[in-house]
Amino acid sequence: MKKVLVAGASGYLGRYVVREFAERGCSVRALVRNPEKLEKEGPNLEPPVADVVDEVVTGDATDPSTLKGACKGVDIVFSCMGLTKPQDNVTSEQIDHLGNRALLEDALANGVKKFIYVSVFNAEKMLDVDVVSAHERFVADLKASGISFTVIRPTGFFSDMGMFFSMARSGHMFLLGDGTNHVNPIHGADLATICVDAVEKDIPEISVGGPDTYTFNETVTLAFEALGKKTWITHVPMWIGDAALFVTGLINKPLAGVMSFAIAVSNLDNVAPARGSRHLKDFYRELAAKKV
Template sequence: MKTNSVLVAGATGYLGRHIVKQYMSMGWNVRALVRKSEAARASGLIATELFEGEATNPSTLCGAMDGVDLVISALGITRQRDGLTYWDVDYQANANLLADALAANVERFAYVHVLNAHKMQNVPLVAAKQAFVDRLQAAPIQSTVIAPSGFFSDMGDFLNMAAAGRVYLFGSGHLKLNPIDGADLAEAIAGAIRDERDYVPVGGPEVLTQDELAEVAFEAIGKPAKIVHLPDVLRRATLKILPFVTPSTAHGPALFFLSALGMNMVGEAYGQKRVSDHFAELRTPTSERAVSDSMTSPAADSLS
């Protein structure tokens, strides 16, 4: 019996690790693209094979696609570093992987995108991702684009504000979101690929308003809810001013999060884990540091 083989790019990131674990549990041959095998093993990444290479450098990818049926890319950056931009990684690195997949006649290429990307075209992080999606969907390969509403790991700021005594929100607090757990998202990705879906907007099982999310955070730390609603005009003004007063390494992720806070971010409900479960885990000493270290955008934060 033939064993299916998948290459996971961004395998050392928050979501990439869950994708690797999901496909290992399904009995697939999992080739994880990593920059340094020794560091990946030390971090606890377990895959059938670790392939050393950097998607930003095509010359290091020779052989990465050999025998591969499927490529899943959770490759991207939240905070620009090492002199690399969103266009270097979220667009060009993924384009390099796509070119190799086409040359190797890989059957399907799946990519983790962002929900409501069409409403955030002025955000550099999102623009780079959307440019790659456009290229992917025009390429002669089967594709699946998964657009998460947000990760649980993005919700830590609500808990941090609650712990400090107040949660600050822009506007009325009635906008809705349904962030999803990383393991649930990896399972949803596998299902979307299995079902050969082209585009999947996905979120967690629980739709909350921003006010309700803040209340869940206060409940997790056992404090009475104190929510401050700031005029939304401040958020919109900040979006315009930030690029002129801060370096791209600072305003890049801020522009994305501020934009997402100004709209409903609700995808197809999937999974079992609720935000309250995640907040409870964050409040335990053994998990607090690990989850903090994995803070990421609804895409990924790995350059593998």
């Protein structure tokens, strides 16, 4: 039986990956900051996983010494540990690059056979965005380390579309730009299958999106439809987004870091090779059926 460390196990993708490894008979060690999070469903219907995790270790990427020993006795490391929401005085460099690098050093010290890492699709077009460049600095470390690896490059997750859904619930949606760029978002469970399949494949990079391609306007319209509400979108010109980002950067750097990724993504077509079978329409329907 393979032993796997999942870093970021309490997050949207991490929970699906934990379940997928467990269902395939692996022994799963979860690396988290807060073990209690594993017991409850997440905000975008991602499942609790405390029941399928064999071992929990706690660590915080902002203090790399807490990650030491996390990989002991492990065959495979999977990491989707990353900064996706603003944290006080914490940068993407600390989590996405240095936190994952500390994990890689521990993996190398403990003879881990393979390291699977989640970066982003279209990274080469967004290297001016802090979170993307931090991901890619880690990818460079990973490639230079000599360990067998796979970098997964997904488009947007359904959890990001969940944010659109929350805004649609309020009855009014602000969308950056004219909303005509395309995206094929992917469900966490579909992506988890691809991440776990990567264990047995000798493929250095996998770009992946979901089965359906939409314009951003269409993703939002679907959310309004699932809620039985009239579509009401106000398009915010990109220059206003950039100006808001500049001002936010002066007063709240962590928030500006997250905003800059959202702005960069809205400005691009994000359509990766289509995989998976789960549809955004159904995800929105499930969210709409959930009590708030």
